[in-house]
Amino acid sequence: MAAARKLKSSAPASAAGRLDRMLGAHLAVGPGLVKAADRAASVGAMGLQIFTGNPTGWARRAELPKELPAFRARMKEHGFGPLAVHAAYLANLAGPRPEIREKSIALLQYELRVAPEYGASFVNVHIGSHLGTGVEAGVKRVAEAVDQILDGVPKASSDALLVLENSAGGGNGIGESLEELIAIHEAMAKQRVDMSRVGYCLDSAHLWGAGVAMSDIDQLDRVVNEFDRRIGLEKLVMIHYNDSKAAHGSKLDRHQHIGGGEVGARGLAALISHPKLAHAAYYLETPGMEEGWDRLNVDRTIQLAQGNLKLKPLPAESPGVPKPAKRVAKPVAKVAKITKVAKVAKAAPKKPVKRASAAKKASAASPRRAGTGKPRRGSRRQP
Numbered sequence: 001m002a003a004a005r006k007l008k009s010s011a012p013a014s015a016a017g018r019l020d021r022m023l024g025a026h027l028a029v030g031p032g033l034v035k036a037a038d039r040a041a042s043v044g045a046m047g048l049q050i051f052t053g054n055p056t057g058w059a060r061r062a063e064l065p066k067e068l069p070a071f072r073a074r075m076k077e078h079g080f081g082p083l084a085v086h087a088a089y090l091a092n093l094a095g096p097r098p099e100i101r102e103k104s105i106a107l108l109q110y111e112l113r114v115a116p117e118y119g120a121s122f123v124n125v126h127i128g129s130h131l132g133t134g135v136e137a138g139v140k141r142v143a144e145a146v147d148q149i150l151d152g153v154p155k156a157s158s159d160a161l162l163v164l165e166n167s168a169g170g171g172n173g174i175g176e177s178l179e180e181l182i183a184i185h186e187a188m189a190k191q192r193v194d195m196s197r198v199g200y201c202l203d204s205a206h207l208w209g210a211g212v213a214m215s216d217i218d219q220l221d222r223v224v225n226e227f228d229r230r231i232g233l234e235k236l237v238m239i240h241y242n243d244s245k246a247a248h249g250s251k252l253d254r255h256q257h258i259g260g261g262e263v264g265a266r267g268l269a270a271l272i273s274h275p276k277l278a279h280a281a282y283y284l285e286t287p288g289m290e291e292g293w294d295r296l297n298v299d300r301t302i303q304l305a306q307g308n309l310k311l312k313p314l315p316a317e318s319p320g321v322p323k324p325a326k327r328v329a330k331p332v333a334k335v336a337k338i339t340k341v342a343k344v345a346k347a348a349p350k351k352p353v354k355r356a357s358a359a360k361k362a363s364a365a366s367p368r369r370a371g372t373g374k375p376r377r378g379s380r381r382q383p
Contacts, residue, residue: 007234007279013079014046019305021278022046022081023241025294026285033071037078043295044302047081049124049283052114055088058103060110064117072119082121082281084163084238087111092128093145094138094174101141104128105148108162112153115160122238122281124163124201127175127184135183138174143187150197163238165201168209169251176210176251178223182230200231201238203285204263204271205256211249214267224276233276241282241301243268257286257293258300259311269304292319 010022024047029036033050040048053060065071075083091104111123130138142164149162166181167173175181181200189195204214207223214220227236243261246252259265272282286297296319300311 009278010081010281011278012046012081014041015081018044018302019046021272022281023272023298023301024048024081024084024281024283025289025298026050026086026283027294028290033065033067034074037071037074037080039294040080041078044298045284045294046079047083047281047283048075049084049086049285050118051086051088052111052118053088055086056090057088058090058107060107064114068117075119083119084122084124084281084283085111085115085118085120085160087123087125089126091125092131093125093142094128094130095141096131096133096137101145105145105152108149109152112149112158112160112162115158120160122163122199122201123160124165124238127164127167127173129172130174132172135174135180138172139180139183139187142174142184143191143193146188146198147191147193150194155194155197161197161199161237163199163201165203165238165240166206166210168203168206168246168253170209170253173251178226178230181227185231185235195235198235199237200235201240202236203240203242203253204268205240205242205244205246205261205285206253208244208248208263208267209246209250209252209254213248214271215264217270220267220270220274224274228276233279236277236280239271239277239280239282240285241268241272242285255285255287257288257314258284258297258304260314265304265309265311268301269307269309272301272305273307288318295319 009020011020012022015022023045025040025043025045026049027036027040029050036050037048087108090100091107092100093104095101108123108125115121115123127142128138130141146162146164164175164181164184167175169176175184188198207214212219212223224233227233241258243256243258243263244252245254245256245261248262256262258268271277282301284294284297284301286293289297296315303311
């Protein structure tokens with residue numbers, strides 16, 4: 001099932017002269033979608049991955065954000081590559097619990113329906129866990145769930161791909177190995193799923209946790225070539241580009257900054273520069289992106305892609321997000337004017353004090369202005 005043609009590079013206009021493929025970043029959209037797009041551009045990213053709602057909750061927006069047209073326009077203005085929507089972490093397509101299964105299907109149908117409004121090309125989801133019921137049973141449930149999801153969202157209403165992500169293997173996660181991804185692919189084909197609407201994502205931290213050492217070029221090549229032979233590299237549309245805090249083969253998913261973890265510079269350089277993977281869209285999911293680490297991770301990734309493996313040690317503290325300098329007004333002119341007036345006032349001759357008549361004194365003592373019935377200026381009123 002190997003690809004018969006050379007796949008087109010994912011590099012968008014914003015990648016020109018820097019990278020031969022797209023490198024996006026997962027950023028928070030709490031401050032606003034347009035601000036997230038601007039932030040991605042300012043740190044050198046070429047695309048964006050987002051959550052459309054709470055990543056740890058089932059509920060989704062009753063109404064879509066009003067800034068979506070402006071967001072789509074800004075993404076185009078920045079010359080970004082494909083937008084990815086990451087589904088909530090609660091989704092489990094492989095589990096046996098009917099309630100969770102129904103919620104997972106409804107959640108992903110929602111994400112696929114709203115994807116065109118955001119301008120998203122991908123809806124990415126963790127496949128889930130079989131919860132001890134066995135890989136075979138879990139694979140069957142995944143195929144059936146994907147079929148249901150796509151049946152509920154006509155292709156004419158959404159052209160976004162449903163993208164299944166590999167697992168590190170912890171907690172009976174499905175998709176730990178390439179063999180399990182192949183089994184899912186074959187089960188979906190048997191279920192008569194519309195395979196043109198399905199893609200795959202490989203997460204480098206998950207690969208590492210599952211036992212793939214990317215620093216071993218031969219081992220990485222075997223994974224890429226086998227994926228191409230059994231599934232087809234054109235179906236590998238996303239790569240989550242992360243280092244890992246976890247030990248190799250530990251089945252743990254612990255993301256780390258680029259070059260600061262166990263995968264290391266050599267393994268990550270092999271992945272970002274692999275000649276057969278330039279068609280895939282890469283997305284950083286490293287920690288602390290809102291604390292200024294996003295720029296550092298983009299810079300380090302481009303450095304690795306250019307063949308420079310000598311990364312500087314990570315800073316001990318967060319790089320911080322630069323804030324625009326406050327404009328401070330200089331009241332020099334006003335001070336000079338006040339000083340001048342004060343001198344003139346001091347130099348002015350004193351006028352002779354006239355004694356007020358008895359009638360005027362009586363008028364001044366009254367709380368109302370004579371003939372108006374209105375309170376005197378300076379008297380207290382209720383707010």
